[in-house]
Amino acid sequence: MLVSNExxxxxxxxxxxxxxxxxxxxxDPNTLDLTAEQRAAHILMPPFRGxxxxxxxxxxxxxxxxxxxxxxxxxxxxxxxxxxVLLASARGAHGRPISEWVISAILALxxxxxxxxxxxxxxxxxHRRVDADTLAGKRVLIIGAGAIxxxxxxxxxxxxxxxxxxxxxxxDGVHPATALPDLVGAHDIVVIAAPINEDTRxxxxxxxxxxxxxxAMVVNVGRGExxxxxxxxxxxxxxxxxxxxxxTDPEPLPAEHPLWTCKNAIISPHMSRTVPGTNALxxxxxxxxxxxxxxxxxxxxxxxxxx
Numbered sequence: 001m002l003v004s005n006e007x008x009x010x011x012x013x014x015x016x017x018x019x020x021x022x023x024x025x026x027x028d029p030n031t032l033d034l035t036a037e038q039r040a041a042h043i044l045m046p047p048f049r050g051x052x053x054x055x056x057x058x059x060x061x062x063x064x065x066x067x068x069x070x071x072x073x074x075x076x077x078x079x080x081x082x083x084x085v086l087l088a089s090a091r092g093a094h095g096r097p098i099s100e101w102v103i104s105a106i107l108a109l110x111x112x113x114x115x116x117x118x119x120x121x122x123x124x125x126x127h128r129r130v131d132a133d134t135l136a137g138k139r140v141l142i143i144g145a146g147a148i149x150x151x152x153x154x155x156x157x158x159x160x161x162x163x164x165x166x167x168x169x170x171x172d173g174v175h176p177a178t179a180l181p182d183l184v185g186a187h188d189i190v191v192i193a194a195p196i197n198e199d200t201r202x203x204x205x206x207x208x209x210x211x212x213x214x215x216a217m218v219v220n221v222g223r224g225e226x227x228x229x230x231x232x233x234x235x236x237x238x239x240x241x242x243x244x245x246x247x248t249d250p251e252p253l254p255a256e257h258p259l260w261t262c263k264n265a266i267i268s269p270h271m272s273r274t275v276p277g278t279n280a281l282x283x284x285x286x287x288x289x290x291x292x293x294x295x296x297x298x299x300x301x302x303x304x305x306x307x
Contacts, residue, residue: 001043001068001290002027002061004054012070012283016045019287021294029053034060043068043290048282052076058085066293070282072148073223074303075196087303088289093281094273095151098221098246101272102152102191103159105244106135106219109266136160141187143203144194144222145174152191161189168199184211189219196223206231209241217242221272224249229259236262246272 003013005026016024025038029047040063046054048070058064058080066086067077072094074087081087108114112130119126138161142149145167153163164183170176175183177199184190190212194200204218204227212218220227224247235241237258243265251270253259259267289299 001025001045002038002041002057003045004029004047006047006049011279012286015280015283015287016290019291019294022290027057032056032060039063042066043293045070045286046077048279055080058082066290068286068290070279070286072146073195075223078303086293086299088286088293088299088301089303090282090285090289091301092147093285094278095147096281097275097278098148098193098272099151099155100275101246101268102193102219102221102244103135103155105246105266105268106189106217109217109242109244109264110135114263114266138162138188139186140164140189140191141166141183142191142193143177143180143200144192145171146193146195148221149191149193152193167194180208181211184208185213187216188213189217191219192222192226194222194226196225200226202226202228204228204232206234209235212241214240215242217244219244220248221246223247224251233258233262236265239264246270 001022002025003016005028013024016022025041027034027038030053039061041061042063043066044054044057044061044064045068051069051071064085067081068088069077070090072089072091074089077087110133112132115130116126136159140156140161140163142152142163143166145165149165153165156163164187165174166177166180167174168177192204206228209231218232218241227249229249232243236243245265246268247270253267259265289301292299
């Protein structure tokens with residue numbers, strides 16, 4: 001199998017080398033030059049950062065049978081990988097760090113930390129100058145009931161708030177996406193933890209945002225394209241809604257974009273998973289998927305693609 005030789009990816013080589021029946025070869029994702037031995041690889045692991053750089057290798061690996069991603073999202077690869085090649089994600093590895101970011105961002109905005117830090121910069125004792133809020137008792141609508149969404153629900157309930165999960169189709173404890181119009185107005189927080197696809201692109205549009213109650217909060221750790229940025233910016237500028245965003249559309253967010261000046265928003269640069277230990281979690285999940293594949297089984301994170 002081929003594994004990126006970049007610093008972030010080297011941490012996983014030792015773990016991958018423990019898989020029976022797998023020989024690990026490193027490659028440079030910034031070049032298309034491969035040795036004969038590399039071209040014979042059956043498994044390709046793109047780098048986590050800028051995984052799209054390895055896309056051209058799909059046409060240079062005639063023996064390729066599996067692409068194992070280190071990300072939970074597969075949107076950059078799902079339409080490119082040939083039908084005979086299995087595609088698997090690292091779903092499950094990101095639930096803990098990203099759900100922690102969600103809780104921290106909600107609490108930061110509710111407790112008015114951005115405003116308090118601004119007062120601190122001005123050396124102002126801002127006693128009773130901000131209107132703080134609490135997560136306890138809030139109703140949280142979570143769009144996306146995968147590993148990240150369920151991790152958010154679990155942590156939300158620790159803070160004595162209620163969680164409502166929504167996915168494409170209904171299952172035990174999960175509402176179908178068709179129920180969203182009836183659910184939006186009854187929740188104080190909407191957390192977006194869904195993948196980007198034809199159903200979710202532009203899902204949180206002007207009408208969706210207008211249906212949210214005054215003072216409600218949008219939290220996006222999914223993909224920026226799921227939210228209509230202009231519509232969200234307009235709501236934030238009126239002060240009616242709040243937002244905590246780890247992803248935006250466009251991304252990176254241009255310096256002149258009006259979102260930056262919205263005082264009722266927190267923006268982080270697509271780094272909700274970036275804490276110590278996340279890479280190790282990704283490689284552990286990836287190693288499990290690859291071992292199952294090598295043994296002739298179907299990896300649990302295998303992506304179902306329409307062909």
